[in-house]
Amino acid sequence: MSQTPDAAARVVDLTLAQSSASSDSSAPPIEVHDLTVAYQTRPVLWDVDLTLPEGKLIAIVGPNGAGKTTLLKAVVDLISPAAGWVRIYGKPYRQQRHLVAYMPQRTSVDWDFPTSVLDVVLMGTYGRLGWFRRPGRAERSLARRCLERVGIANLARRQISELSGGQQQRVFLARALAQEARIYLMDEPFAGVDATTERAIIQLLRQLRDSGRTVVAVHHDLQSIPEYFDWVVLLNLRLIAAGPVADVFTPANLQRTYGGQLKILTQAAEALLRREEGRP
Amino acid sequence: MSWLPEGIVLQGLAILGTTCGTVGCFALLRRQNLLADTLAHAALPGICAAYLLTGDKDLPVLLLGAAVSGTLGVWLVLAIVQTSRLKQDAALGIVLSTFFAGGLLLLTYLQNFPDGNQAGLNTFIYGQTAYLREEHVRWMLGISVVLLSVVAVFYKEFKLVCFDPDYAQTLGLRRRVLEFLLAMLLVLTVLISLRSVGVVLTVGLLTAPAATARQWTNRLGSMIVLAAVIGVACSWLGAVWSQNVPLTPAGPAIVLTASVVMLGSLLLAPQRGVLAAWLRQLAHRRRVRLENLLTDFYRLNEVRHDWEQPRNLVELAEVRGQPEEVVRRTLHDLEDAGLVVETDDGWRLTQQGLQEAARIVRTHRLWELYLSRRLDLAADHTHRDAEAMEHALTPELVAELESALENPETDPQGKPIPRGKPLSENQEGS
Numbered sequence: 001m002s003q004t005p006d007a008a009a010r011v012v013d014l015t016l017a018q019s020s021a022s023s024d025s026s027a028p029p030i031e032v033h034d035l036t037v038a039y040q041t042r043p044v045l046w047d048v049d050l051t052l053p054e055g056k057l058i059a060i061v062g063p064n065g066a067g068k069t070t071l072l073k074a075v076v077d078l079i080s081p082a083a084g085w086v087r088i089y090g091k092p093y094r095q096q097r098h099l100v101a102y103m104p105q106r107t108s109v110d111w112d113f114p115t116s117v118l119d120v121v122l123m124g125t126y127g128r129l130g131w132f133r134r135p136g137r138a139e140r141s142l143a144r145r146c147l148e149r150v151g152i153a154n155l156a157r158r159q160i161s162e163l164s165g166g167q168q169q170r171v172f173l174a175r176a177l178a179q180e181a182r183i184y185l186m187d188e189p190f191a192g193v194d195a196t197t198e199r200a201i202i203q204l205l206r207q208l209r210d211s212g213r214t215v216v217a218v219h220h221d222l223q224s225i226p227e228y229f230d231w232v233v234l235l236n237l238r239l240i241a242a243g244p245v246a247d248v249f250t251p252a253n254l255q256r257t258y259g260g261q262l263k264i265l266t267q268a269a270e271a272l273l274r275r276e277e278g279r280p
Numbered sequence: 281m282s283w284l285p286e287g288i289v290l291q292g293l294a295i296l297g298t299t300c301g302t303v304g305c306f307a308l309l310r311r312q313n314l315l316a317d318t319l320a321h322a323a324l325p326g327i328c329a330a331y332l333l334t335g336d337k338d339l340p341v342l343l344l345g346a347a348v349s350g351t352l353g354v355w356l357v358l359a360i361v362q363t364s365r366l367k368q369d370a371a372l373g374i375v376l377s378t379f380f381a382g383g384l385l386l387l388t389y390l391q392n393f394p395d396g397n398q399a400g401l402n403t404f405i406y407g408q409t410a411y412l413r414e415e416h417v418r419w420m421l422g423i424s425v426v427l428l429s430v431v432a433v434f435y436k437e438f439k440l441v442c443f444d445p446d447y448a449q450t451l452g453l454r455r456r457v458l459e460f461l462l463a464m465l466l467v468l469t470v471l472i473s474l475r476s477v478g479v480v481l482t483v484g485l486l487t488a489p490a491a492t493a494r495q496w497t498n499r500l501g502s503m504i505v506l507a508a509v510i511g512v513a514c515s516w517l518g519a520v521w522s523q524n525v526p527l528t529p530a531g532p533a534i535v536l537t538a539s540v541v542m543l544g545s546l547l548l549a550p551q552r553g554v555l556a557a558w559l560r561q562l563a564h565r566r567r568v569r570l571e572n573l574l575t576d577f578y579r580l581n582e583v584r585h586d587w588e589q590p591r592n593l594v595e596l597a598e599v600r601g602q603p604e605e606v607v608r609r610t611l612h613d614l615e616d617a618g619l620v621v622e623t624d625d626g627w628r629l630t631q632q633g634l635q636e637a638a639r640i641v642r643t644h645r646l647w648e649l650y651l652s653r654r655l656d657l658a659a660d661h662t663h664r665d666a667e668a669m670e671h672a673l674t675p676e677l678v679a680e681l682e683s684a685l686e687n688p689e690t691d692p693q694g695k696p697i698p699r700g701k702p703l704s705e706n707q708e709g710s
Binding site: 073076077078094097100102104108109110113114115116120123126127129131132134135159161179 | 309433436437439440442443444446447448449450451452453494497498499500503
């Protein structure tokens with residue numbers, strides 16, 4: 001007799017746990033529906049419909065002014081769309097912030113700000129801390145571990161204006177890691193970094209992917225896309241195509257994304273694909 | 281009359297300096313100093329209007345008027361930027377001058393008022409510390425305590441929203457609320473300082489202590505504390521100056537003191553100062569001078585592989601294209617560093633000098649080779665660039681060059697690239 005209510009309670013518990021962790025397995029990590037964004041009256045994103053899969057390394061690609069950054073910003077609710085909506089695991093971003101880490105472009109902040117590397121990484125914990133609470137010992141040790149993961153633990157006390165471009169990018173990456181999120185949105189993580197840093201960053205992104213995280217990065221170098229990414233989103237004001245690299249990263253699609261402006265690069269990409277697939 | 285201002289004045293100025301220093305740091309980091317200036321100027325018509333409407337000269341009434349018109353001015357700036365094609369600096373300039381002009385007009389009008397007694401209102405233009413009364417200071421203290429508590433409570437949030445507002449918003453911090461709070465801090469700080477420093481000069485006390493503090497520290501927390509201390513110190517010094525030198529109004533004295541301290545810090549601060557940068561530049565030039573002469577020895581002796589051969593002043597001066605005097609000085613510097621010795625026939629490299637010379641020549645030739653291979657530059661175009669780079673490349677970069685070039689033997693002109701390690705044994709034997 002007493003077993004039935006217990007079992008019922010357990011079922012309720014389970015659903016609660018599921019909804020609070022927001023890991024509703026049916027909902028995709030990011031779903032963009034009919035999204036249109038306009039600055040003043042000029043549209044910068046037009047009617048984008050997009051569903052991104054879980055646990056993949058995803059590149060957003062397109063020419064300058066194609067709306068790549070705008071798309072990321074719309075996903076994290078920095079820009080309110082003129083029409084359409086975005087869902088994170090089936091819910092609005094506001095309810096799901098704790099699952100998403102956003103990494104802005106490195107050049108978007110003033111690196112002469114009076115603060116240390118460790119302090120910047122600690123900022124990644126502010127969302128969890130909430131108002132008024134200061135980061136404590138647990139946050140500090142987390143921040144140090146994140147710095148270790150990006151390979152600059154030795155720079156923790158350094159003033160941020162003394163960093164090179166690659167080191168700045170690593171600091172931002174460590175800050176995103178400190179959020180312990182399930183989705184990572186990165187605006188040009190490879191921009192202006194040296195070859196060593198690029199290798200370190202891609203290795204880290206792969207680790208994140210392999211542990212089930214979804215990683216979305218705005219990327220510029222078409223040549224490295226087949227090597228680095230599983231999925232690609234081709235964007236030029238509209239969504240041109242989105243899907244696994246092997247299906248979508250085709251010369252025809254690149255031609256449609258970039259118009260005539262990048263013949264050489266599309267040819268290079270074609271050559272690369274040919275070699276990857278072992279075609280003559 | 282004592283040389284020291286009254287106690288109540290000193291108290292008021294301490295509150296003023298602390299608040300301006302603290303809030304000034306956030307204004308500086310958010311680049312809102314001109315906004316603060318506009319705010320202060322735009323307060324003047326509000327002060328006059330408040331008096332005109334109420335006939336009351338109580339500080340709270342006047343400051344309420346100041347707050348209303350100051351806020352209106354800032355709101356107008358934002359509205360102009362949003363609705364027209366004017367940029368922010370133009371909008372600031374227009375609003376500042378318009379409101380200030382209106383304030384001056386009202387002041388003149390009040391002067392000719394039948395019951396006359398407008399005396400005191402025009403002290404709001406340049407400030408007047410001598411008129412600080414106990415009730416003023418009580419008001420200032422109240423406002424200041426509220427301001428500083430807000431900063432203490434929201435320190436973490438303010439810091440993040442100043443550094444990276446977009447990111448703060450994605451974390452769920454209420455960016456609009458925080459920015460509004462920071463703007464209110466600025467408004468209240470300006471109100472506190474209007475009585476003593478005046479609408480024209482308030483921006484000076486907001487900016488100079490914060491900019492000074494930034495020169496001496498790299499942490500926001502210590503920058504705020506330091507700015508507050510500097511704010512108090514400069515206010516007191518300015519007040520003492522004003523008290524003891526006839527015809528010196530307090531506002532200008534305080535702001536000039538703060539400016540002198542700032543100027544000194546811009547020049548003298550250990551890392552960020554102009555002097556430090558200049559000394560670093562000088563040290564680098566000296567190093568370049570020494571290293572260049574060392575490599576001259578190397579290149580001259582390279583022809584016959586006779587590394588011990590002495591060289592005299594005349595030929596060294598000719599190769600370097602410098603007056604003998606300069607070369608002689610450089611040689612003495614090299615001697616002090618143990619890199620050359622003077623012999624009967626001139627100057628000769630020591631073992632240490634030879635190794636150092638080989639290292640620099642090696643860097644130079646590696647860089648030349650890299651440029652000509654990777655960028656397809658003509659061999660005769662690479663020398664000048666390498667001349668600059670040989671002094672700047674770090675050992676790690678040199679190692680990376682080496683592996684990128686697969687340990688080359690000769691430079692683009694076919695000259696051998698000296699090995700990194702024991703060079704004298706290797707090459708003297710050959």
